[in-house]
Amino acid sequence: MKQEDIGAFIRMMRKEKGMTQEQLAEMLGVSQRSVSRWENGKTMPDLSLYEPLCKALDVQVSELLYAKKMSDEEKTEHGEKTALSLLTTKSQLETFAIFTEVLIVVGIIISITLTKVLADTVPEMIITLVSGWFVWGIGLVLRVKIRKAILKLEES
Structure with a gap:
């Protein structure tokens, strides 16, 4: 192109x-x-x-x-390639969505478990909680964006 x-x-x-x-x-x-x-x-x-x-x-x-006029056969061929490309993209997004769920779980584990196990002082607790919330938040934001992208692909 x-x-x-x-x-x-x-x-x-x-x-x-x-x-x-x-x-x-x-x-x-x-x-x-x-x-x-x-x-x-x-x-x-x-x-x-x-x-x-x-x-x-x-x-x-x-x-x-x-950038060219196409025969019906060429249009069909290109349409099939586009459809396969969309399916591949959707599959990749769904795989990446699993990664975001792992991020969410890791964020929760950091926030709850590691705060109790590793943090002895108040500043350490705050740092651990904020780190966990950050990872959790990133996972949630990415999950929402991926879901929107998947829905958009399904609409086309």
Whole structure:
């Protein structure tokens, strides 16, 4: 996925539709300068614009990302690769979610057990508790973020 190739593809499809940069920009709610930067390969469209851009150019997202018109067979092939990639990503996230659960348990163990066993003074108790809470908190935050990412993948 080369920025320059995608830009050239956007230009080609826009011209094929008989649109000016200004017309495409107006349809997408961006500036003409943004469209020019895309077409020159200097920047990429924001992800939120992919669907409306593809609709305006009458192409599929896979065609935009591969910067070429595709046959139905190629679209199916790329769709299957994308689906497999999503499944792999979901599997990796679920594996990482197990690690976050271990972090949560370790944080609880540090907070409760090690505070009683290792901490003799009040400052040592505070340090041990804060360390445990920190590990526990990191585990919880990561768990929430991973769960949101998994849900987002399942929606697509």
